[in-house]
Amino acid sequence: MLFNSIQFAVFLPLVFLLYWWIGPKNLRKQNILLFVASYFFYACWDWRFLFLLMFSTLLDYFTGLKMENCKSLKNKKFWFWLSILINLGFLGVFKYYNFFVESFAQAVANFGLTVHPTILNIILPVGISFYTFHGLSYVIDIYKGRITAEKNFIDYALFVSFFPLLVAGPIERATHLLPQLKRERVFNLDNMKDGLRQILWGLFKKVVIADQCAQYANQIFNNSDELNGSSLAFGALFFTFQMYGDFSGYSDIAIGTARLFGVDLLRNFAYPYFSRDIAEFYRRWHISLSSWLRDYVYIPLGGSKTNTPKMIRNIFIVFILSGFWHGANWTFIAWGTLNAIYFLPLILTNTHRKNIEVVAKGKLMPTFREFTGIVITFGLTAFSRIFFRSENITHAFSYIGKLFSSSLFLAPDFEEKKIAMLLIGVTLVFLFIEWIGREQPHALKTFGLNWKRPARWTFYYVLIAAIVLYGGKEQQFIYFQF
Structure with missing residues (x-):
């Protein structure tokens, strides 16, 4: 269901009227309605991928609860890395598997060797990069002690699947969206x-x-x-x-x-x-992804508060990851590398916040x-x-x-x-x-x-x-x- 479709022009008013007819004092029913509407919205693309969305949601929901109840750091790390690896594993299989095996085959062919990799004939699930990043930020924030685990499953599932942002963002943070889903919402003309x-x-x-x-x-x-x-x-x-x-x-x-x-x-x-300048551009373009990479990759690597070689390394890592996030093609990696080169003079001269x-x-x-x-x-x-x-x-x-x-x-x-x-x-x-x-x-x-x-x-x-x-x-x- 596209935003620019007749189906959405019917779907949105219907959900809107039902939502406010339920009334502002029945928050639980409102959230259940939005949750059901969000899953229906996603099912209109391909109902089979609802199982992947639900699995990802359940994984991070229960991981969050397990981490919060862990008595030792070792167990907490286990649940944390389990969630991270499974999330990235699904993303890797659906989005990057063919790219890696084809690139490997091309690389060994340059040495005169021939391999016949197995290519997966699968459809890329719509929105997988976005809702995976929602879950990753939630799990990381719990692990770092920034938030507590959400106990209400419907509220957490709605945070992941809220239909306006489900397929192409913005990439939301639990610290920003979850509190809103737990507050009474009153109609405002x-x-x-x-x-x-x-x-x-x-x-x-x-x-x-x-x-x-x-x-x-x-x-x-x-x-x-x-x-x-x-x-x-x-x-x-x-x-x-x-x-x-x-x-x-x-x-x-x-x-x-x-x-x-x-x-x-x-x-x-x-x-x-x-x-x-380019630094200002990336503070204004796809802000939710830029800030996500800044907070969860660039700053943990040391950001700009480290020596020059590591700072240059951090810039290239973030921009190449940004390129790779966009797609499994060397063109996106080249695009990310080029933007890192654009950004480098500004960070080296400390004019990136001018x-x-x-x-x-x-x-x-x-x-x-x-x-x-x-x-x-x-x-x-x-x-x-x-x-x-x-x-x-x-x-x-x-x-x-x-x-x-x-x-x-x-x-x-x-x-x-x-x-x-x-x-x-x-x-x-x-x-x-x-x-x-x-x-x-x-x-x-x-x-x-x-x-x-x-x-x-x-x-x-x-x-x-x-x-x-x-x-x-x-x-x-x-x-x-x-």
Whole structure:
């Protein structure tokens, strides 16, 4: 069931009405309803994987209880590592097994040896990377003494499977979400209106920006050998906006949907394409994953409070892990390595926290220096996306070689350029609205609220009309494959 589907347009209002009809004073029934709705939502993808989701949930739930009741550190470590290894084992089998055996076969072939590895013909369970990380953070936090084990199974299972975040995040923490699931939630009309505005903006990002950019990105990347350098430059730009519109659009819909039920999810995007350097970019892009890797990998390794060689090692470990988390392909590892190289000068010169505040806060326009930083950071990001989108390393380097050839200065030669230029114009309007709302949690938080009602509703209806016009074909979200 996609967020941008007719089925979800029926499912969400039905769950919403049942949820608030049960009443704010019956928290247990509300949580049971959300739990059942979440499992139904996931079953719409493939009901067989419900067993994997339930097993992962039961494993971490009982592991948490066992660790809390352990009388010795040795036993506590046993249960801790049992959960970690089984969780990562499932992730490894479903997501990385074929990658490892094929890479091994290729490596030994370079020495003249031939092996015939057994390849698993299995489907990657939707959302496995996200709900596995939910469970891992829960188990780690109990082991470290940051939280106590949850006794109520329904509450814990809902924390793992809450349908707005189940298949593509944000990656929630038990310290943030579980307390909300145990508190009485009262209907708030303003929260509902704000949630609906965020859902509307998320759908616009997905259907009008991401899905339309995807058509050109796919056309150009799939035919890169036949196109000139300027066309490939447009391909990288289209994919860069596709990724942002697609994933931040999903996050907006997820966060807005959760708000309809009185739940606040972690913010996942904070206008990353207005960042002035790569460090700021990763504080604003996929925030829940970046902060997860920081808290559970980078800091335990010593972070930046260690000697220079170890600090460099830590940076590369985190970025390569981030790449590998995204998929079992050398292109993702190359993408992570490239971003580590981008990040390295900032950490070595201790300027990685120079840009903390929102750019041009309280002002209409950035300074020339800020604008230059935004353009350079965006350019570096768009270049790295070539590895992210390419089928393999050979394709990526072929694309880059053609991109920086003399044909870069020729007119683009991809199909339907006039319609593409119209899309670029719509994207610029989209960026303008995001720029105006960059100090808010989402672009429509306050945008247009001071307008007269006819003007404000005309704006909303234009967004809805655009979504309906371009939403005929349901396009899956990019991050469902991760």
